[in-house]
Amino acid sequence: MTAFNLNEDQQDCLQELINVAMGQASDQLARYLNTFVHLKVPSIEQVSTTSLSNSLNQEQQSVAVVSQGFLGYEGIRGEALLVYQHKDSDCIGNILGYEPDELSVEEQLIDLSSILTTTFLNVFAQQIDNQMSYNAPRLLSRGQDALAVYLQQLSFNCDMALKVKITYQVTDYSFNCDMILLIPESAITHIKAVIDRILADY
């Protein structure tokens, strides 16, 4: 599906901007964990926010999600969700090399999420001559209802959003996490304008 009617060139441009940002975020993660992060081609699609909370809920009841809102100039904003499997969030202390009880799992997840989110968004912003500010990251409680309620309450409360999903696979530790960017309908037109400006240069 073409996301919010992005034409082929616009989709290609957005994909490239995301690839570059994803590459730098995975580089940060790789250096932080001293390992290699395997990257897949990210997916970009249009979703309804109701279907999103359903799909997140269906995946597993024990998922851990860290959410961080972002806001740039020119009406660009959204929410970055870092989604961890339960089994991965429990072994994260080992991966990060913490002693037991040194830092809670929650704090570790928030640390890791911040690295990925801020690196990704800073590089994305740089490429479009923008600058992002962030809300404090929040660990969402693990209950199913809590996640659905949270998604419904997101600051930009909207029916449709552009969903960008990036999977970071740390094969050495068989640890995966998904970064899901949700860009509300109202911000898409602004992103399109920025993309058109970039494309006009080519």
Added chain:
Amino acid sequence: MTSSVLICDDSNMARKQVVRSLPPHWQVRVQTAKNGIEALEIMRNQAVDVLFLDLTMPELDGLGVLQKIKEEGINCSVFVISADVQPAMQARVLELGATAFLRKPVEADVLMDELQVHGFL
């Protein structure tokens, strides 16, 4: 002497970006390929002096292309241009025989320096 250049990337924008970053005084004939399979087809049929190669691509990715170039003994200098800048990835492509690793989006002066270092200018 005119050099034969091939740019392989699945993104149209990325291909254009490389084209416009080429040194203006470098005499080249430029061809493009959308994936590794297309690139190899071109290289099997004609001599290519320099290949600018992306890594993450459908069909056949950049690592696959490097492997094939090695296996088939194709004579060509490969400049990998990738968004995946992890040190382990850079080491991997150089090990597979790439001439240089450049980070995406490539900048004209960086590209010029690398081409100079490797004797193309």
